[in-house]
Amino acid sequence: MKKITMQDVAERAGVSSKTVSRVINNEPRVSESTRKKIQQVIDELNFQPNKSAQSLAADRSLLLGLLYDNPSSAYIINLQAGVLDACNEFGYGLVIHPCENNSPDLLPKLRNLLASSRMDGLVLTPPMTENRQLLDFLDSNSTPYVLITPLNLEQSCPLVSIDDVMAARQSIQHLIDFGHKRIGLILGARERSGTEMRLLGYQQALEENNIPFDEGLVVQGDFTFESGVTAGLQLLRQPQPPTAIFASNDYMAAGVMKVASQLRISIPYELSVCGFDDTPVARYMTPTLTTVRHPVEQLAQHAGELLIRKLKKHLERSESEELHSELIVRESTGPVAKP
Amino acid sequence: MKKITMQDVAERAGVSSKTVSRVINNEPRVSESTRKKIQQVIDELNFQPNKSAQSLAADRSLLLGLLYDNPSSAYIINLQAGVLDACNEFGYGLVIHPCENNSPDLLPKLRNLLASSRMDGLVLTPPMTENRQLLDFLDSNSTPYVLITPLNLEQSCPLVSIDDVMAARQSIQHLIDFGHKRIGLILGARERSGTEMRLLGYQQALEENNIPFDEGLVVQGDFTFESGVTAGLQLLRQPQPPTAIFASNDYMAAGVMKVASQLRISIPYELSVCGFDDTPVARYMTPTLTTVRHPVEQLAQHAGELLIRKLKKHLERSESEELHSELIVRESTGPVAKP
DNA sequence: CTGAAAGCGCTTACAG
DNA sequence: CTGAAAGCGCTTACAG
Numbered sequence: 009m010k011k012i013t014m015q016d017v018a019e020r021a022g023v024s025s026k027t028v029s030r031v032i033n034n035e036p037r038v039s040e041s042t043r044k045k046i047q048q049v050i051d052e053l054n055f056q057p058n059k060s061a062q063s064l065a066a067d068r069s070l071l072l073g074l075l076y077d078n079p080s081s082a083y084i085i086n087l088q089a090g091v092l093d094a095c096n097e098f099g100y101g102l103v104i105h106p107c108e109n110n111s112p113d114l115l116p117k118l119r120n121l122l123a124s125s126r127m128d129g130l131v132l133t134p135p136m137t138e139n140r141q142l143l144d145f146l147d148s149n150s151t152p153y154v155l156i157t158p159l160n161l162e163q164s165c166p167l168v169s170i171d172d173v174m175a176a177r178q179s180i181q182h183l184i185d186f187g188h189k190r191i192g193l194i195l196g197a198r199e200r201s202g203t204e205m206r207l208l209g210y211q212q213a214l215e216e217n218n219i220p221f222d223e224g225l226v227v228q229g230d231f232t233f234e235s236g237v238t239a240g241l242q243l244l245r246q247p248q249p250p251t252a253i254f255a256s257n258d259y260m261a262a263g264v265m266k267v268a269s270q271l272r273i274s275i276p277y278e279l280s281v282c283g284f285d286d287t288p289v290a291r292y293m294t295p296t297l298t299t300v301r302h303p304v305e306q307l308a309q310h311a312g313e314l315l316i317r318k319l320k321k322h323l324e325r326s327e328s329e330e331l332h333s334e335l336i337v338r339e340s341t342g343p344v345a346k347p
Numbered sequence: 348m349k350k351i352t353m354q355d356v357a358e359r360a361g362v363s364s365k366t367v368s369r370v371i372n373n374e375p376r377v378s379e380s381t382r383k384k385i386q387q388v389i390d391e392l393n394f395q396p397n398k399s400a401q402s403l404a405a406d407r408s409l410l411l412g413l414l415y416d417n418p419s420s421a422y423i424i425n426l427q428a429g430v431l432d433a434c435n436e437f438g439y440g441l442v443i444h445p446c447e448n449n450s451p452d453l454l455p456k457l458r459n460l461l462a463s464s465r466m467d468g469l470v471l472t473p474p475m476t477e478n479r480q481l482l483d484f485l486d487s488n489s490t491p492y493v494l495i496t497p498l499n500l501e502q503s504c505p506l507v508s509i510d511d512v513m514a515a516r517q518s519i520q521h522l523i524d525f526g527h528k529r530i531g532l533i534l535g536a537r538e539r540s541g542t543e544m545r546l547l548g549y550q551q552a553l554e555e556n557n558i559p560f561d562e563g564l565v566v567q568g569d570f571t572f573e574s575g576v577t578a579g580l581q582l583l584r585q586p587q588p589p590t591a592i593f594a595s596n597d598y599m600a601a602g603v604m605k606v607a608s609q610l611r612i613s614i615p616y617e618l619s620v621c622g623f624d625d626t627p628v629a630r631y632m633t634p635t636l637t638t639v640r641h642p643v644e645q646l647a648q649h650a651g652e653l654l655i656r657k658l659k660k661h662l663e664r665s666e667s668e669e670l671h672s673e674l675i676v677r678e679s680t681g682p683v684a685k686p
Numbered sequence: 687c688t689g690a691a692a693g694c695g696c697t698t699a700c701a702g
Numbered sequence: 703c704t705g706a707a708a709g710c711g712c713t714t715a716c717a718g
Contacts, residue, residue, distance in 0.1 A: 013695060024705045029697065037703055056462040060402035061695035064710050069399065071440075081420040081627070089445065101410075101442060101464060104427065123395040125440060233631050262631035269633045288420070292572050292601040292628050294608045352711060363689045368713065376687055400711035403694050689717085698709080 012055045021049040032057055059101070063126070071101045072315060073127035075118075075136050077109045079231075080259070082287040083304055087156070090308025091131055098316045103127055109135045115145055122151060129153055129315045131308070134200060137167075154315040156307050158202035166318060168310045170302065172202045176209025176254070177216075179282055179300050183252045184217050188280060191219075192243040192250035194229045194236065194260050206256055225250055229260045236263020244271055244279075251279060258283035258290045261297055351394045360388045371396055398440070402465070410440045411654060412466035414457075414475050416448045418570075419598070421626040422643055426495070429647025430470055437655045442466055448474045454484055461490060468492055468654045470647070473539060476506075493654040495646050497541035505657060507649045509641065511541045515548025515593070518621055518639050522591045523556050527619060530558075531582040531589035533568045533575060533599050545595055564589055568599045575602020583610055583618075590618060597622035597629045600636055 014032075018025040023042060030038045031046045049055075063069050074091050076084055088104060095102045103125055107114055121127070129152040136142055137157035143165075146153050155167035183191050193210045196203045207226065214221055227242050229235035236255055240263055243250055255261035261283030265275060273279050275295055283290055283299040290297035353371075357364040362381060369377050370385045388394075402408050413430050415423055427443060434441045442464050446453055460466070468491040475481055476496035482504075485492050494506035522530050532549050535542045546565065553560055566581050568574035575594055579602055582589055594600035600622030604614060612618050614634055622629055622638040629636035 011695095015695080025696080026705055027703090030704085033697090039703060042703085054462070056459065058403070058695050059463060059465065060399045060408065061710090062697075063399035064397070064403050064712080065695075065697040067697090067710070081424040084424060085420040085445075088443065092443070092445070099463070103440060104431070104443060106428065106431070120395065123393070124398060124438070126398065259627075259631060262633075266631075266633045288598075289628050289631050292598060292605075293632060294601075294605045350711095354711080364712080365689055366687090369688085372713090378687060381687085397711050400694090401713075403696080404711075404713040406694070406713090687718105691714105691716090693714080694712090696710090698707105700707090701705085702703105 011058075012053045014055075014057065017046065017049050017053060017055050020053070021046045068128050068319075069101075069126040070099060071103050071125060071127045072312065073103045073105055073121070073125070073130040074133075075105050075107055075130060076133045077107050077135060078133065080257070080285065080287060082289075083285065083302075086304040087133065087308045090305040090310075091312040093305075093309045094312025094316060097313070100128075100312075100316060107136070109139055114139075115142065118142070118145070122149065127151075128319050131156065131311050131315060133157070134202070135197075138199065138201065152315065152318050154311045154318065156311045158200070158205055166314050168307050168314065170307065172205035173209040173212065175284070175300060175302075176206040177213045178209075179254055179284070180210050180213035181216075183254065183280060183282060184213065184219070186252070186280065188250075188252040189219055190222070190225065190248065190250040190252070192253035193226045194239040194243075194253065194255040194264070195226065196256040196260075197230045198228060203256070210254070229256065231257050231259060233259045233263045233266075236260030237267055238263075240264035240267035244268065244273060252282065253279065254282045254284075256284055258285045258287045258297060258299055261299070262289055262293060265293065265297065350397075351392050353394075353396065356385065356388050356392060356394050359392070360385045407467050407658075408440075408465040409438065410442050410464060410466045411651065412442045412444055412460070412464070412469040413472075414444050414446055414469060415472045416446050416474060417472065419596075419624065419626060421628075422624065422641075425643040426472065426647045429644040429649075430651040432644075432648045433651025433655060436652070439467075439651075439655060446475070448478055453478075454481065457481070457484070461488070466490075467658050470495065470650050470654060472496070473541070474536075477538065477540065491654065491657050493650045493657065495650045497539070497544055505653050507646050507653065509646065511544035512548040512551065514623070514639060514641075515545040516552045517548075518593055518623070519549050519552035520556075522593065522619060522621060523552065523558070525591070525619065527589075527591040528558055529561070529564065529587065529589040529591070531592035532565045533578040533582075533592065533594040533603070534565065535595040535599075536569045537567060542595070549593070568595065570596050570598060572598045572602045572605075575599030576606055577602075579603035579606035583607065583612060591621065592618065593621045593623075595623055597624045597626045597636060597638055600638070601628055601632060604632065604636065 014025045014028045018028045023046060027038065027042060028046055031043050059070055072091065072095055074088065076087060078084055092102055105121060130146065131154055133156050137155040155165065157167055157169055158172045159169045180191060195207060211221055224246065225243065227239040229239045236259060239260065243253060244267060253264050255264055261281050264281050268275050268279055275281055281297060283297050285299060285302050290299040353364045353367045357367045362385060366377065366381060367385055370382050398409055411430065411434055413427065415426060417423055431441055444460060469485065470493055472495050476494040494504065496506055496508055497511045498508045519530060534546060550560055563585065564582065566578040568578045575598060578599065582592060583606060592603050594603055600620050603620050607614050607618055614620055620636060622636050623641065625638045625640040629638040
């Protein structure tokens with residue numbers, strides 16, 4: 009199984025290797041007839057250009073990097089799947105990079121990774137999307153990147169995000185539709201920009217239904233199971249406890265369910281619990297957890313495509329023009345899995 | 348931030364680029380003094396060799412591929428982490444490749460992936476490790492690979508595995524230690540070689556404790572939550588139901604817990620349930636699931652290191668010598684998380 | 687132990 | 703619209 013090179017294709021098609029290169033890279037200025045002929049030979053020989061040679065000559069690695077620091081493995085898998093889709097579509101490879109946002113050697117490590125792997129661009133997810141130091145480093149390094157993150161109007165760089173306000177509002181509306189009036193809210197980590205948006209969505213839903221806002225029903229969590237337990241206790245031990253609780257992720261919701269079980273509060277008869285993420289945890293719990301599906305895979309795919317497009321523009325216009333920051337807002341699909 | 352090349356290092360160190368190359372690749376036949384000097388310059392300049400150039404010149408991609416087809420995201424994350432550790436240690440990159448073992452275009456896709464990414468070797472996980480067609484393809488292609496799979500004596504290729512017999516035996520012993528005598532066993536998919544080993548371990552544990560083997564207590568599952576539900580029903584509706592059930596993974600164990608809840612059987616008072624995998628699902632369920640930790644990450648790291656070593660030998664001896672199949676057997680750590 | 691030359695398979699920059 | 707030449711940054715094979 010000898011390796012087939014562009015040279016082989018060129019000879020067989022009776023053209024120069026440069027022209028083959030043009031066809032492979034979809035460059036214009038090739039007559040339709042030669043293009044056709046060359047494409048035919050490429051298919052016949054099942055020719056695949058050598059990535060290493062391409063990278064070396066064009067000084068781009070054809071590699072995207074994906075940075076994440078998130079305990080939910082289901083989330084990461086979806087994330088990877090989405091970015092991989094985009095990569096496969098455009099002939100890019102993907103370098104995954106689990107990291108620790110708070111580690112002091114995050115930047116040095118990233119520097120090394122960039123230097124050795126020479127990734128052309130990065131897809132960032134929370135909490136790295138809110139790490140100023142990291143973003144500044146990438147800017148100074150002129151490494152292109154795209155964020156997957158809750159909408160933040162202060163950012164001027166390309167990002168894709170779901171509408172967190174809408175997602176929360178829909179979920180709360182869902183609970184209201186089931187007749188709930190006292191609805192507890194467990195927020196995620198305070199520093200995340202998505203957190204206040206969920207609160208906003210919660211408040212909007214209440215307002216639209218003329219339900220007074222009760223501060224005592226809103227509790228701070230940090231996305232962990234344990235914080236869900238603590239928050240759940242705080243909510244359920246009140247003299248007038250909520251009849252429904254919306255948690256900002258499934259792990260915290262699982263924590264609430266644990267508390268409910270300990271307090272002998274029956275779900276869903278005495279308490280409705282709604283999570284956010286649609287992880288497998290939710291599906292396999294007893295009773296099943298109502299949860300909101302987060303279209304992570306599509307988001308990630310968009311992010312990947314956006315990044316690749318950005319890289320292309322980068323090349324064509326040789327940095328002469330500022331890129332518009334693109335924004336894709338997608339709605340959550342509303343709660344799935346009724347209790 | 349101009350890129351630093353081997354040439355720069357060579358000039359600054361007053362040697363030829365070839366000698367720098369020798370130092371980078373840890374080749375012998377370099378005097379200690381020059382090696383030191385060159386290393387010093389490398390550190391000063393923070394030089395990182397260009398992977399694309401290395402790949403092109405040496406005709407190896409410095410890339411490992413990881414193939415998996417498994418619904419458990421927690422398992423995959425651990426798998427990736429382990430192989431990544433090995434990759435980082437030896438300057439390799441990792442290409443992840445989620446795939447469908449039963450898809451008819453698995454092989455064509457893999458062929459393309461190999462042709463375009465030129466991965467130097469593959470790490471395979473079940474069920475691909477038992478896909479004869481796939482293995483034959485890789486052999487005919489002389490693509491090196493390492494399997495992470497239950498011990499299978501028919502395989503003559505490098506593999507790492509846990510001792511499934513031992514793992515099952517320990518778990519059952521654990522249940523026996525708690526006083527159980529009627530213990531249900533839910534097996535995984537029939538075609539997996541690990542399945543019969545778990546059965547063997549189960550039988551051994553019973554035998555050692557003089558508990559008669561009752562065929563009615565062994566039920567076939569297929570690793571899904573739903574099969575756990577079905578198997579759980581089958582076991583718990585018997586006239587003399589088991590007081591403990593060992594399921595071959597956590598999803599099936601979760602299924603059993605669901606059934607128990609529906610049948611109003613109290614866990615852990617009337618029934619003990621033990622899973623296998625130590626997924627987050629187990630930690631977050633109410634009541635918590637007893638489960639066996641599977642040292643996936645270490646296994647994966649070993650697999651990665653084994654593969655990289657194999658690639659090196661491949662080079663040195665230029666295929667003249669048959670590789671010994673190496674085998675690493677690690678014990679499970681026994682059940683964690685008491686109910 | 688060290689080095690000069692050629693080459694890996696592409697793309698870039700330039701011509702025509 | 704097409705091509706000949708040079709070069710990307712390394713390693714290989716060969717000398718000495």
